[in-house]
Amino acid sequence: MTSPNEQAIRKVALASVIGATIEWYDFFLYGVVAGLVFNKLYFPGDDPLVATMLAYTTFAVGFVTRPLGGVIFGHFGDKVGRKSMLVMTLMIMGVSTFLIGLVPTYDSIGILAPVLLLLLRVLQGIGLGGEWGGAVLMAYEYAPADRKGFYASLPQIGLAIGLCLASGVVALLSLTLTDAQFLAWGWRVAFLISAAMVFVGMYIRLNVKETPEFAVIKQRNAETQIPFVDMMRRYPGNIVKGMGARYIDGVFFNIFGVFSITYLTQTVNISRTQALVGVMAAAIAMCFFIPFFGHLSDRIGRTRVYFWGALITALSAFPAFWLMLNSGGNTMLLWLSIVVPFGILYAAVYGPEAALFCELFDARVRYTGISFVYQFSGIFASGITPIIATALLKSGGGQPWQICAYVAFAGVVSALSVALIGRRAGTAAPRESGVPLRGPAR
Secondary structure, three states: OOOHHHHHHHHHHHHHHHHHHHHHHHHHHHHHHHHHHHHHHOOOOOOHHHHHHHHHHHHHHHHHHHHHHHHHHHHHHHHOOHHHHHHHHHHHHHHHHHHHOOOOOHHHHOOHHHHHHHHHHHHHHHHHHHHHHHHHHHHHHHOOHHHHHHHHHHHHHHHHHHHHHHHHHHHHHHHHOOHHHHHHHHHHHHHHOHHHHHHHHHHHHOOOOOOHHHHHHHHOOOOOOOHHHHHHHHOHHHHHHHHHHHHHHHHHHHHHHHHHHHHHHHOOOOOHHHHHHHHHHHHHHHHHHHHHHHHHHHHHOHHHHHHHHHHHHHHOHHHHHHHHHOOOOOHHHHHHHHHHHHHHHOHHHHHHHHHHHHOOOOOOOHHHHHHHHHHHHHHHHHHOHHHHHHHHHHHOOOOOHHHHHHHHHHHHHHHHHHHHHHHOOOOOOOOOOOOOOOOOOO
């Protein structure tokens, strides 16, 4: 029989996973569709490469606005509470995603079509900017001290499930509809069904309580006046190191989860469905390996797992793209080139990342801190990666090796950053106080 405390932790973990799944589904559905549909319907032109880059630019805008959402919801999350902000961010994401499915095409309303698409993408970015930090904190601050890595990794599974659902829904629609039907209306279905998932997520999130750690701060009236200013004043070094550590996460995810779909369909010339199923299979594998590496970080230390994960993950881009090019059209080899690096190795970074970032800040500024680190770094680590990859592919004459070198560079930056975090670990606060804790390296 589980104790009431264990039941509460599991309930919070479930709420965090489901909410994060919906948010990531909404956000990455746009990325999956951008290079397949939006470049044709909203950014028509004589040069397909230019149209694709324009579509990816609106994809990047979501990452540019995520820091704004992180600061806004982080501020109120550290002042008012984690739970209420999570309900609000879920609603923003759900409504904006649903409306994307209703935006008329360029042929129907002209320039207004990409403008509306851009505005809704901005709202998506703001919503997700506040979502990630809150979902992670709910799990992290409820968890026992020796299992924080494991429980904080559970909301991270939401990214994998969300990507799996986004790729799977688009793959299913691609398989069951003709290309003409998919372009005419099929892709819209994937956005419109988001509304049903949001209702489920809202019900679950409304039935969880505030975290005990933040409840203590509220009882003592110990909230900081302006969390962002306090964070910048007390933790400038941790902010820089955290953003550096995040680099490989954003680059690798968007190379394999977003850019690879366009690369495989336009350069390797496999079907859209085959590419999407490969990404979906990797996302399924990731669901099991994210909590594994989160648990491993509890056992041997977060910086150790993250350091080696960053280097190995980055270097795996070379054999992965070599296999794509030399697969001879073999579907299993193509899927293997995505599943192993993206579904397994990448989890060594994404699994321990949430707890690693949480331990950079004390509870009074933690929502603001982890949201800012994760979302602001996403501008250069995630948002512009598909654009950079598309440009590097053209620069390399259609060969992917410049892209792989870019991934390797990101891995080195992240490994060095997390090594610096390991040298001055233990900056997070104890559960009940606001005094920085000087403890063993994590």
